[in-house]
Amino acid sequence: MISFDIVLLWLDLIGVFFFAVSGSLLAARKQFDFVGSILLASIAALGGGVIRDIVINAGPPIAFTNPAYLAPPLLAAMLVYYLFSSVQRFTSLLTLFDAGGLALFCITGTLKAISAGMNPVAAILLGVTTGVGGGLLRDITANEIPTLFNNRDIYALPAFVGAGLTTLLWHLGLFSGLTACVIAGVVFAFRVTAWRRSWYVPLAVRGWHRAGTGGGAISGARD
DSSP states (O other), X not given: OOOHHHHHHHHHHHHHHHHHHHHHHHHHHTTOOHHHHHHHHHHHHHHHHHHHHHHTTOSSOGGGTOGGGGHHHHHHHHHHHHHHHHHTTOTHHHHHXXXXXXXHHHHHHHHHHHXXXXXXXXXXXXXXXXXXXXXXXXXXXXXXXXXXXXXXXXXXXXXXXXHHHHXXXXXXXXXXXXXXXXXXXXXXXXXXXXXXXXXXXXXXXXXXXXXXXXXXXXXXXXX
């Protein structure tokens, strides 16, 4: 029977690959060279996991101790190098791969927090941090407005849903490979649907309007 640690490792590696592709796609759009593509893919793919391992005091981050984690960024950069010219018109690719990485990382980050003995609330927060951390570092490095802070998009909420469901099912004794796939599907669908339908959460101050929604800029509304 396949051990839980092996399943967690493969989920983590698949998430690393998805985020790595998103990083390489952004590098291609920014016209980075091949080395820059590998570096941005690595930042996107490994950033969240490094933050997670530091927070739970797991010793040297697994990205620096397991050579398997170095393969997905290199593979992603190579795939984008050879295929980007034929897929560059599909602007949704970056969001789709990012959503896939987010869906898996919020699960694996939460599970590693639970296995480290963290309480449910802390486990959820660390799961969210693992999910959004790589994308945040990717966008900052590429001089983009981080998706996490884009007031026209929803990014952290799907990660909260995934981390919350993972924690709940784990403590109910219902977490399994099948339920992990269901959670990942829910997070992925939530993230992509929110992006396609332009869902958003309220602004920080009640009564403010979003730029481009009629007022041309964020402004306070009179009561």
